[in-house]
Amino acid sequence: MNHHFWPARASARSGIRGAPHDPLRARARDRGADRCVRSLPHPERGLPSRRHGGVPPEQSDSAGTTSGILHLVFGAVGFLCLAVAAFAYSWWASPRGESGQARLGLWCGIVVVVGFVGGAALAQSAAGVTLLWLSVLAGLLWLALACAHLYTVVPHPLIAQRSPPRSPEPAVDVALGIAVGGSLPAPAPR
Structure with missing residues (x-):
């Protein structure tokens, strides 16, 4: 209080x-x-002195810190997992005949990998930061669009709220007049 x-x-x-x-x-x-x-x-007093958490005198401004290097390593693991998921989604969507979703996963995965590798290599420049942000945005775009697509494909998690499965239409062999699959309705009495 x-x-x-x-x-x-x-x-x-x-x-x-x-x-x-x-x-x-x-x-x-x-x-x-x-x-x-x-x-x-x-702003009038300037930044804190080195003894209050600034850059240590023996370390140059361009040297990486432990936390910065760990951030880069764990970021690499995260981006790699995101790219692998995009490639797996593309591999899953292509045999289903969903070529747009397959291309989306493939291109976003490529942009995530290339953007992260290029951004990590050029991290000290504006181009590197731009590549990292492009990688982040491509990953989030893929994630949002893949989730929206999978929402329409995956059945409802509650069994009671799932729509009943469609029964397949019976195929009729026209030459023989018999049902090949499923069941035909009983013929009407004459």
Whole structure:
């Protein structure tokens, strides 16, 4: 509960968990807030010094940090998984006769891989950042369109809400006049 915003109720609440209008508490709270505000970087004061979390003096600005390298490694794993999923979706959609979805998966997978590899190689330039963002957008585009397509293909997860399966139309051999598959309705009496 923040008593700082309750000055009008201070007298009514003075018996609960200490007095919110206690001057010692107010001064301590204000000193803590002032310290937090003073520690933030300010354009007039410049960036924080090296001893407050800046770049260490022995490390150049172009050298990678451990967190940066790990970010790149785990990003590579994520993008690789996204590209493999796009290629698998393309492989699944092509024999089903859905060539548009197959091409979508193939091209988005290629853009994800090429964009990430190129972006990682050129990460210090604007072109590299653009390639990384292109890779991200291609992956999200594929994911959104594939999900929308699969929503129309996959049956409802609740069995009670699934539409009944369509029974196949019986094929009739015209030459013999007999049913090849399924069942024909009984002939009408004469």
